[in-house]
Structure formats: C-alpha cells, structure tokens
Amino acid sequence: MWGRIVRSAALINNVHGTLCQRQLFTMQLKTAEFQSLFTDGLTGIAELFEKHSHELRIAGGAVRDLLSGKRPEDVDFATTATPEEMKNMFSGAGIRMINNKGEKHGTITARLHNENFEVTTLRVDVVTDGRHAEVEFTTDWKKDAERRDLTINSMFLGLDGTLYDYFKGYEDLQNRKVRFVGSAALRIQEDYLRILRYFRFYGRVASEPDQHDTETLQAIRENGRGLAGISGERIWVELKKMLVGNHAAHLLELIYTLDLATFIGLPAEGNVEEMKEVWQRAHNWSPKPMTVLSALFRSSDDVEKLDLRLKISKEEKNLGIFLVKHRRDLIKDHDKQDSLKPYTDFIIDCREPDAQSKVCELLKYQGEEQLLEELSRWHIPRFPVSGHDLRKMGITSGKEIGTILQNLRDIWKKSHYKMGKEELLATVNTS
Template sequence: MKLPADVPWLNDAGALALCSTLESAGFQALFVGGCVRNAVMGIAASDIDIATDATPDEVQKVCKAAGFKTIPTGIDHGTLTVVIGSEPYEVTTFRNDVTTNGRHAVVAFSTHVVEDARRRDFTMNALYARSDGTLVDPLGGLPDALARRVIFINDAAARIREDYLRILRFFRFSAWYADPVHGFDADALAAIAEHLDGLAQLSAERVGSEMTKLLGAPDPAPAVAVMERVGVLPRLLCGAQARWLAPLIHAESMLDLSPDPMRRLVVLGGEDVAERLRLSKADARKTQLLGELVGTAVGAAELGYRYGLATALDVIALRAALFETPLNKGDAAAATRGSAAKFPVAAHDLMPALHGPALGAKLKELETRWIASGFILTRAQLLG
C-alpha cells in the first residue's frame, strides 16, 4: 500500500533531503509513528519523525557531511534532532528494549525494523513509510489503524509493565483516534485493571501532560467514563466523576466552544487537582476561578463584563452541565454584551466631593446600579 501522493510530509523538502542523505549512505530512513498513523486515517500531522538503522554517531557523521546541523536531544536513547534550513526533524535509531521497570527502559540499538516496532505501544503506532510513500507494516497493524482500533502490541499486560504511562496513553489514543463503534479492547481493559498500582510510579508531570492531551480531544467523554469504571480516574484524581463531562461537551457544542482541557477538568472535579496534575500557575488559576464562579449567582452579563467573554462562556457551559439545566442561549448574548460594556463613570467624576473609602464605595454603588440596568444607565443618569 502507498500513501496518497499529496500527504504534506511526503512533499516536505527537508524531510526528503534527510531521507535521501541517509539512504545514499547505505542506511534505512523510514517515517514512523504519528505522521504515518494520521496519514492512514486521513488526519493532518504536525510532527515528522524518522527511524533509521544508522547509529547516532553514523547519523551525525552523515548529516555533518551534508551540511545539516544535529542536536543531541535524546542521544542516550538514540534520538537526534536534525535541523535543515530552520526546520527540526527527529531521527531515532531502531531500538530494542533490554530491560524495563515500568518507568524507564534500557535500550540497545538495532538494525531491524521489526525489533523497533515490537517495543512500541499500539499497533497503529507501529507503522512506517518509505520516502516514496510505501507503507512498511512489520506487525500487521494497518487493519487496526484503518478500522481505528486501539490495540496493544502483542501482550497488553507486558506493554503496560514496560511503562505504566501506557495506561493513560491507551485512553488518550482512544479519545482521539478510536471508532466508538468498536468499543474498548477487552484485553487492554483487563490488563489495565490488573495494573492500577503502577500508576503510583508515574510523576505528576507525566500524568498531567497525558490528562491534558486526553481532555483536549473533541469528545473524550466515553474514554473518561471507561477510565472511571476500570478504576483509573479515582486513582489519578480522588473524588473526580465523569458523569458531567458529556453534558459539558454538549453545552460546548451549543456555544461553539473549542475543546479546553482546563474547562473539562473543572467539570470532573476532584481533590487537589492542580497539585496532582502539576498544572502550570496559569492553568491552576483558571481552574480555580472557574470553579469558584460556577457556584456564584453572578449573571451572564456581569460575568462577561468582569471576567471577559471567554471566561463567561466557560462558566455558562459548566453551569448547564453541573446543574443539569438546559442551556439558555440568551446567556451567551448577555455575556457578549457585558464583555463589550464600559462603565461610564470615573473616579474624577466624583471628586473632590468624595475621596478615599467613600469614593470607592460610591463607585461600587454606581457600578452595581449600572450593571443591574443592563448597562443602559448613562453617566448623566448615574450622577444625577
């Protein structure tokens, strides 16, 4: 099978030059992973990764002779970043796992693509392609990719014991790529249920990164619901519940909101979420603010005025989901109106008659009246 000739990365001048350089030196150069998987599924890909039987030293030597810059970004694991023009390309030597402990692997370089494929996680990720678009399918994963089935390579339990993060990757890939008609692979779920204790070995940063990617999928609700049923979600976020995620996604679609992992984290709930997922300060502040505003009586227009349209719409969607109420589209219009409103009174309008705390109190009183009027009262009316 050949990929369509119009696949963008098959026409990327830098990538083709890199492949040609390695092949001219007698080495294999195969596109691998996400770019190939996505091409098979007809999905755009952002990253271009290349696998080769050349060792890192050989890659460096060949690229230097061709005038390409190399950066040893992960040389201990066989990965170099090759910069051609201003574009970076990751090149990784075929590898074979020697030992694994659930978090780290000791790898040996290999000259066989089959060995490299066997150490990957899912069959849909063990696809390679030559520079002319010819698919290389060492493990027979193409049917799974075409059918959008997320299946562990060989024994699911063995793959999980090699790296417990694969439990979360299973749900993330299911959310992004699986056809819901097929459901979730029973062998994978059984293996996951047997290895829940391994999740404790994962760092908060790794868990947070995977959860953020998972919740950024168009509709992660089915995957998160299964995570809860098999016991993964409560291990990650004590007290979190999946029940309101699907209603939130419905509300998002009604408001034409893009997927937002932080908004979705708020609807899941749970204890110490920012710490357990090691959220950035900005994301932690956002989830805290949204969580606080959902339970207030602040109306849509005032939300838009005080916090901006994006935050107001987030709160409107969250309230509809958490309170299980129909979405009022008029709220979106009110939030939009509020976000554009400008309070017509300034401090100097009340001076010198008022100053200090009295001035602040009067401004607050007038602003409250103005908001209650639907932003209609004019400066003259407020000061009259």
C-alpha cells in the same frame, strides 16, 4: 486513494519468548498529504541518508495520520544509522544539529532549510522499569516496531511511499480499533503511561464507545497501580488530550470502573454522573479539559489535590475552582428579559482579564447554548466615571470616592451599562 498491495511476506516474530506468525504488509501510498511533506529540507536529508547507504523512514504517529488522510503536524523519522553515524553525516554536510538531550536514546535533531528533522536510530528496550528504558540500537525494523505501544503507532513509511506494517496496524486503523502490540500487559509494564495513551487514542480512532477487548481492560486494571509512579506532568499531558477527544465521558467513567482514578489525582468519589451530563451538554462546543473534569469535583479541595498531583497551570487551577464555586449560584435569571445579565454583571464586577473566558466555560458546563453565543459576541463596556471626575466635583476623601464609584457602578449596571458619564454624575449629591 490507496495503491495496490505491493508485497506480503510471512515472517516469524518472537515477542518476549512467544513464537507467533506475523505478516509484513506493504502497500504504496501516493496521497497529496504525503507528497506535501517533501520540502527542500526533507529532500536534502533524504539524499544525505541515501548517499551514505542508511535507510530512512517516517515513523509512528505521522504514518497513522497520513493513512487517515491527514497531513501530520509533526513528522518523526527512524533510521538504521547510529547516532554517531548521523552526527558524522550531518557535520560533514555542514548541517546544524540542535537539542542533544535525546542522543542517549538515539535521537538526533538536524536543522536544514529552517526545518527541524528528528531522526531516531532503530532500537530495542533492554531494561524497563515502567517509567524509563535502557535501549540498545539495532538495524531490525521489526524489532523496533515490537517495542512500540499500539499497532496503529507501530508502522513505518518509506520515502518512496512504501508502507511497512508488522502488526496489522493498517487493518486496525481501517476498522477503527485500538490494540497494543503483542501482549497488552507487557506493553503497559514497560511504561505505565501507555494506559492513558490507550484511552487517548481510543478517543481519536474508535467510532463507538465501549468496544474494548476484555483482555486489554483486564491488563489495564491489573497494572493501573503503576500510574502512581508516573510524573504528574506526563499524566496531565495525556489526560488533557483524552478530554478533548471523542468518547471523553465514557473514558473518564472507565477510569473509575477500572479503579485508576486515585493513582492519577482524581477524587476517589468523583461525581461521575454529573460529569457525563456536562459532557453530553458541552462536548459540541469544545469545552476546555478542566471544564469537563471539574464536573467530577465536589469541592475546591478536589481541585487543590489534583494540582498537587498533576502540577496543572495556574490558569487551569483557577478555572476549576471558579467552576466548582459558581456552577450553582451563577445562573440565568428566568424572571427577567435579559437572561445574560447575571453573567455580564459578574464579569463587570470581577474586573479580571479572563473573567469572560471563564464565564463562557461556565455556560458550556451549564448547557446554555444561546447565552454562550450571546456572550461570545458581547464586548465588555467601559465604566465611564473615574475618581478624577469626582475630585473635579470637589470630593476629596478617598473612602467617599470609593463608595460613590461603587454606587454609580450599581446604577450603571441597572441601566444595562447605557448611562453615560454626565447622567451618572448628575445623580451624585455633593451637598
């Protein structure tokens, strides 16, 4: 899969005043996934940068994915060109630029052949406060790599397939190890959200739970309070990605072990043991993030507090409240042949468009694999009687119509939804 190592040059790297020996590792990548990136749009962008003698490389997560044999969904680029130089290049070539919000941080987004290309000038963080950074542009690729969070995210890939790796990111990726670039404490203090990014990527990369460096966990514990100043929306994005990755139960437990829970909106006395049991039962069925998280909650108040901190969606909040409320009382009936019926009756009575989806998540929570498969194939039947049918029978009182319809609905449910309109109407006493 991999080409031969092309070059290795010893470099001296000064990280925040600490002198240390580093190796720039390079190799050639010629995989099908890499070659598939070269659309007409990318070819046009690459030719433009080459024409103006500016370097352009693939950066960050896309490099990690390509080295893992995956075609990245999003590809970001880094360049030695300044934002002004990029704007002049794109304007001169008649290439449209969109979304100028990232320009102060060096990012220009160009649109060519119906594709967007996000290109960012190499930079260093001059001043950081744990949430935001003031940047200064540079032409030094190593300095840009230094400011990134994890070694596996600090690599660059030239458009000729040459990998540029300053911090042993490729070695860490091969060994399925997640490490901060340089000092974990310093990287975290630059942006406290990196704590959750560490957890998220651990779930994506590490083969086994609980293989963390002691120094890394210590740095996380000592700086965890900084998460209190991070916006809830940013925390929820990272937390959701962590919850659908590998080792989610271990990582959630670690959040409690390192005393981080209250800083990110989780209950101080979360039910960690139940969460671990739910994860063990459900993780093979792709539960939604809230399904796993709700096992920590002891009451609906915990969901409300989470919403206040993280600004979760209405759908996510409602699912959390539903699971907390019904995880004990909505269960299969072991005394009847049809164990699914309590769940289908609930969906019929609920009459909400997402009721079946919620109940599927409840079955994942409860570990009811067979019932989950049955419910996934089940289609909500249509109740065959309406108020119009009763009015045709001479019943005019709205209150009476409502009562009769509910009675007929109960009869219909007892028949396993098999009785038709005529059978149901025949049970109505109109005298």
